[in-house]
Amino acid sequence: MIEFQNVIKRFRRHEVLKGVNLTIERGHRVALVGSNGAGKTTLIRCLLGEYTCEGQVTVDSLVPREHRREVLSKVGFVPQLPPPLKMPVGQLIKFAASVCDSNPQRMADVATRLGLDTERFKNQPFVKLSGGQKQKLLIAIALGRDSELLVMDEPAANLDPEARHIFFGLLAEKKDEAAMIISSHRLDEVASLVNRVIEMDQGLVVLDDRVADLVELSSRLGCCVRLVRAEAPFAKAIGEWGFTGSEDGKEWRGHVAGPDRLRFLGVLSRYAALLSGIEMHESEEARSREAALNG
């Protein structure tokens, strides 16, 4: 679906991409990782036809720069930093739906699923929304249309755990029909979302690896965490994951989205000295769904 053939990008004398060769097919969910300045954003901008470059980038044999409308009508894009748009939320949805030949209600429905009531915020300038609300709206615009390629730069960074779980579910709905490129500084942020990891360093692809596709994107884990003593900082941290504590604050219960398990364990690791026990198990609902599939 996507071909990068010896793609070189220079800014004056500085070579940011030094001959990238890649092929990405439908069904590939790619984690594009690397440190700052590795060339991830530049590669994405070349793919979107926003940067001119040497070599060739094609999407379904079309060059994005020359066939902008044909290529970009297939692409849902979520940037890392939300643009400071002053237009109201309702206007932004209408504008995006109109240029993408989509239905604004479809985008609004995705936003609602993510926990953002667009009707309530329709007259509010986009720039005045919170970081999480902006991210939800941009995701809704990207997913609320017929896209065959999703390009997302740290898409879940500002989302609360519940919204992350729903977001993973939305990606699961698209996983067979679309290719996904998810850019991140850290692999653990996106590891469980993807089935392929591409690492970039100083403008070159230094790792291109397939990973086992074991985690169901829409799965959910029931979780119980026990502590040796109650601690306010821990209560605050786990409260952000939607967990509820016992009266003495030593036992906490809640749910974690399957693809978020590594990130959750990363949070717990900061309080390792406090932990006396952790239980994680797939929810009854997930188990019965799996049984139904097997049976």
Place this chain on the structure above:
Amino acid sequence: MKHLWLTAYADIVESLRARWFMVYTLVFGGLVVVLFAYGLAESRIMGFTGLSRLLLTYIQLSMAILPVFVLITTVRSVAGDREAGVFEYLLSLPISLAAWFWGKIFGRFLVVFAPVLLAMVGAVIWGTIKGVDVPWDLFVYYTGLLMALAWCFLGIGMLISTMARSSDVAQGAAFVVWLTLLLFLDLILLGILIQEHLPAETAVAISLVNPMQVFRTATMMLFDPQLVLLGPSAYVILDTFGQTGYIIYALFYPIFVGTACAATGFFIFRRSDLP
């Protein structure tokens, strides 16, 4: 075309919520209010009376304010939007570069011209209420001249925005352009050039190339058909164009400059990195 108007509409919505637009509107609205407050419509100086005098003063002040306002706000918002990531996001949507660029220009034109026009319309309405004669021919002529001037500097602003890679550089360049054109107004540099025995044709050529000078000469032409205020170069202009010819030139030349600059800007924009 649908995408062009969508972009224009989006740009208008963006601009109407921007602080610069409020300041801009207040300046032009305030100008008319101040001119009325000082009783300019009732004054009689050098034969200019009523609303004619007010419109003449208003347009002379507009010549000083409009170009720099249009230049600075255009380059600030366009280059600023690019820096802030607005281009990166909106240009990831399936919209053609032509529709985006020209839509932005048309939207911006309506936004920069509307307050100027509304201030004049406000003056006419107020004058009518007060029983002052409304010089309709002058109103239409000045509206045309202001449109041409706004379009001209909008085109120059878009060209600077596409060439400069940061809003700071763009603002600096816009200011330099405005200052250069201001220096080449007849009153300042042309006077020196003539004093230094430069051929009159060169001085006239400079005054015909500078859109601000073209605008200034054209605004004076109806009141000073012999262009006495402009000095000897006026004879060359009048001999070459005639009054009607110069009025047509003054209306179309700035539009041509603005369109040429915008088209060059689009050519550069289409071939360069977008965000």
